[in-house]
Amino acid sequence: MLENIEFANPQFFWLLLLLPLAVLWYIFKRKEETASLKISTIKGFSTDSLLPKLKPLLFVLRLLALAAIITALARPQTEDISTRTKTTKGIDIVMAIDVSSSMLARDLKPNRLSALKKVAADFIKERPNDRIGLVAYAGESYTKTPITSDKSIVLKSLQEITYGTLDDGTAIGMGLATSVNRLKESKALSKVIILLTDGVNNSGFIEPQTAAELAIEYGIKTYTIGLGTNGNALSPIQINSDGSFRYGMRPVELDEKLLEDIAKSTGGVYFRATNNESLEEIYDEINKLEKTEIEEFKYYKYEEKFRVWLFLAGFLLVLEWVLRNTIFRSFI
Numbered sequence: 001m002l003e004n005i006e007f008a009n010p011q012f013f014w015l016l017l018l019l020p021l022a023v024l025w026y027i028f029k030r031k032e033e034t035a036s037l038k039i040s041t042i043k044g045f046s047t048d049s050l051l052p053k054l055k056p057l058l059f060v061l062r063l064l065a066l067a068a069i070i071t072a073l074a075r076p077q078t079e080d081i082s083t084r085t086k087t088t089k090g091i092d093i094v095m096a097i098d099v100s101s102s103m104l105a106r107d108l109k110p111n112r113l114s115a116l117k118k119v120a121a122d123f124i125k126e127r128p129n130d131r132i133g134l135v136a137y138a139g140e141s142y143t144k145t146p147i148t149s150d151k152s153i154v155l156k157s158l159q160e161i162t163y164g165t166l167d168d169g170t171a172i173g174m175g176l177a178t179s180v181n182r183l184k185e186s187k188a189l190s191k192v193i194i195l196l197t198d199g200v201n202n203s204g205f206i207e208p209q210t211a212a213e214l215a216i217e218y219g220i221k222t223y224t225i226g227l228g229t230n231g232n233a234l235s236p237i238q239i240n241s242d243g244s245f246r247y248g249m250r251p252v253e254l255d256e257k258l259l260e261d262i263a264k265s266t267g268g269v270y271f272r273a274t275n276n277e278s279l280e281e282i283y284d285e286i287n288k289l290e291k292t293e294i295e296e297f298k299y300y301k302y303e304e305k306f307r308v309w310l311f312l313a314g315f316l317l318v319l320e321w322v323l324r325n326t327i328f329r330s331f332i
Contacts, residue, residue, distance in 0.1 A: 171204025
C-alpha cells in the first residue's frame, strides 16, 4: 500500500508517539476497572470461554484506526513527473572541411582526413539540439549537406566526404564563402562556422578576407583550425599509374596568420591541431564554447491516497463498535 508513496505532511507521523502512551493508559485503566474477589477455590467456575481474553482486541482495533487516521493526515500521494525540453537558443553550425590531397598526409592516424571525420562525427553526435551543415572545399567548394537537424543525414554525408571529388588545391576563401552562403538566411540566434584546413590559400576566385567580411556582415562567428604537425609530414607527392599515391616527406605549409585573422575578425578563435589528441581537444573546446540553451519544463501530477486510509480507519472503528455491542457486550 505504501509502494512509491510520498507524504505531503510527514510531520503528522509524530502523532504516532501517542500510541505507546495510549497502550500504557489502557493497561493502567484496565487494572483500575478490574474488580478482585478472594475465594478459597475456583472449582465449579467455568473458564473455557475465550471472549474475556480477546477483549483487548477492541483496543487494538482502536489503535489501528488511530494509526490509519494519522497516516491519512500525512497525505500519502503518488507523484508522476513528466518533462518537456525546449531549445531557447539554437545554434546553426556549418563545418567547412578541406579535402585537398594534403589532407591524406599521415602525420595524423590513419591520415588527416580520416582523423577529422572521426572527431567531427563525435562532435555532431554531441549537438542533438542544433542544426548542422557540411561544406567541402579543395580547389573549389560545394555544399555537401545544407543545415539540418537530422543528424543521421549529416553523419552519413560526413562519411561520404573524400578526396578526389574536387579539383586539387586549397581555396579557403571559397570554402568560407560557401559556408556563409549556407548560414546567411538562418534565423538562429547564433550562427557558427568551423573551418578546417591544412594549407595555404592558393585557389579560388574569392579572397579569404572578402569571405570573412561577409561572415561579419551576417553575424557569423568563425572558428578556424590549422591541421598538421610542425616541420615535415609524410604526404602524397605523386600519383602512381594505378591511381594510388606515392608518399614522401614534405614541409607542412600552413597560413596561421590568415586563420588567426579570420577567427579574430569574426569573433571566433583559432586553434592548431598537430595530432589526433589535440584535434579531439579542439572540438571538445568548441563544443564547450558554443552552448545551446535548453529550457526544461517539469510537470508534476499528484494522486492523493489518503482516502483509502480514512476508509480503513472508519472500517476498524465500525468493526470495534459492532464487536463491543454484540459479542463482547456481556464482558464490558
